Amino acid sequence: MSTARTHPATWFVIAGSAMAGALYAYVAGEDINWDWQNYHDYGAFALVHGRFDVDVAPGGFQTFLNPLVYLLPYVLRHSLSAPWWGLALGALHGLNLALIWWVTRVLLGRAADAFTITAAVLIAALSPMALSEVGTSFADILTAIPILIGVALIFRDDEDGGRRFFIAGLLMGAATGLKLTNAVFLVGAGVSLLLVARPLLALTAFGAGSALAGIVTAGPWALKMAREFGSPLYPFYNTIFRSPEAPLGSIADTRFLPQGLLDALAYPFYWLVGVHPSSESPFRDPRFAVVIVLLIALVVTALWQKREVLTLRDRRLIILFCVSYVLWMLAFSIQRYLIPLELLAAPLIVLLLVRLIDAWREQAAPERPSRSVQVVVLIAAAAVALGSQPSDWGRRPWSDPYRPQLAQALQQPATFLMLQKPFGYLAALLPEGSRFYQLAEIVVPIVPGGVLDRRVRSGLSDPLPGGIWALYFANSRPDYQPRLELLADYDLRIDETRPCEHLWAPDKVEVMACPVVRGAISAASTAGLKPASRAD
Structure with missing residues (x-):
């Protein structure tokens, strides 16, 4: 199987993805989201200018989150003129599409052709939360890049010992160190490794890589917080670390958590119709409801036909997806934090749909999907994409960029x-x-x-x-x-x-x-x- 490094379309896909991200950032306008106004910009500013020991929490309690992940958006915004900084940031975010192209080829194997890959990229391109963050200071879409690379490495078929698992751990550990909410994907990936041929080797390499990267990306900031305030995660988890500078309680945004099991099960179907209990800003997303329906259909098919309709690698992907999703719901239920899975849902939907059609055609592993399968997959992808509506976190036109005049x-x-x-x-x-x-x-x-x-x-x-x-x-x-x-x-x-x-x-x-x-x-x-x- 060829890889993204040798495929002739690789550089064309990378360039096209970057251009798509830049174009969307230009059309959407200048990012002025509330979190940028509150602490994204300040955190990077303070890191560059050594202000954390001078100022007092200009961004509120979020001031004490690791600022390293906001450094790149800050540097671009304050070193390039409008709209060029937005286009550069949008181009970087657009690379997620190139990664979906790669991940789809890795996951589908011989079933990956121009039709199935196009379907997956189309679904990913109109992902509502990912699209809403293109060209913005939000870290979720930026840290999705190393997470998706890590997923691709985990599912490749290379026989290279534990090296690819170590590199995947490095990437996903770095994403977690930069933004702790990404820990749910790190855990989901780790659980999925229990089904590989040599799980002990894989888990050891993956764990070593993730620990090393986490220490590098989060360690210096945690040490600073511990020295200054008595807690490495100040002001969070203060029931454990007991910093005298923070209230003795848990700082958690519980507004978006489901009210019971039935409510939790209904969340994907709320999103399908545009109800948004997991986000302040409205959006519509059919992806997760489609994944659930396809999974149920495949389970029923397997029971009816009394045979396996999913490969071992398929099941590993489903475990990664489901474990990450459940942990996300239990911990946050904040939609923005789910962007890596929102993007990963694209190749998963195509994979499940291909497996379902193949099972009913009594072709468990065809060399290539038939033309009818290709058409069905493209139609389904178009329906998912057109049924999506992105959120809006605040923009202003590039023709009127923000340039305040001081008295x-x-x-x-x-x-x-x-x-x-x-x-x-x-x-x-x-x-x-x-x-x-x-x-x-x-x-x-x-x-x-x-x-x-x-x-x-x-x-x-x-x-x-x-x-x-x-x-x-x-x-x-x-x-x-x-x-x-x-x-x-x-x-x-x-x-x-x-x-x-x-x-x-x-x-x-x-x-x-x-x-x-x-x-x-x-x-x-x-x-x-x-x-x-x-x-x-």
Whole structure:
């Protein structure tokens, strides 16, 4: 069997996939998603400029996630002009399609031809969550690249000892170290290795590779968190590590978890009709419902015909897919985290459909699919692709890229007190040398007398030439008002004698930057305060 390294179409497929990703990023527009505004951009900015020991959680508790995975989007965005950084990022994300082409050829073997491969690539190309992240700062689609390469290596037929399993472990371990939610795919891949010819060798090599890569990608950050806050995963899993700087409890977003077994079983069929209990943003995805229907049909077929209709490698793939999916649902049920399986569903659907048709044609292993099989597979792929609808995390047209203009009063290094979120992206836009303190974090509030509290007080005692400013939204929802009363904790108040300045957020929401002075007033007075505005 030829591989992606020797196939004559390899470079054409790679170039086409990159071009498709770049084109979609251009059509979709500039990425301004909420997480980018909150902590994606800040995390990389802080890593580059050494700001983690200066600022105080500008991105809230997410500030303390490993920032390494957001470095590439940050570098592209801040070193290239619009729209070129978006096209470059989109081209990188588009490489997932080339990997699906490779994975499909590996999984289908002799059944892989132009029709079946085209069907798989078509299904993957319109994957709703993957498509929604093309050209954005999200890490899910970026880390899907090493995960898919790892899957292809695991399922190749090469007789090379444990080397390919070690490399697969390196890739999937690195993806997990960069973003811990990818651990579900790492475990799923490990469980699938129990069915290989030499499982002990495979698991040892895979485990060694994943451990090494995880230590390299996550170890330095975990060590920094442990030294500074007493927990390698600060502020998460604090019931285990007991950092004094975080609440004694579990920080987990449980909004998307299913309410019982029946609800969990229904999730793929919710997605089929556009109901989205696993995502804030609407989407529609028939892939997982189709996988379930095809699996049931194959089980019924095998029982009816009293014979195996799936190969051993097919069963390994199904185990990887199902174990990863169940772990994802138990741990998160957040749709974005499922992108590797969403993409992998494409070759799986084609594989299951080919096996089902072959079983009823009483051809368990044909040399090549017949023309009728090819037509059925293409029609099914088109139906899945057209039945999909991507999410929208926030974009703006490239004709109007985000370039905020700073008022004269904000052009000197200053201390900025954040009283709402998301404002982390402003750290890279406001004057160099400024300090940024998030006072309004609710999930992991600043502990009085703790490391972060002392940092705030130390910074306030050492004034910068631009003064102190409070940042909050001009027109907030009634249930999301700026917490101006937090200023009193540091003996501060809004300076009513000076006007506020105005900024515009990427989504065209007005941001207030109001001057702050010493001398706290009562919380009740602060809560009702409306500072003067330069526009008033």
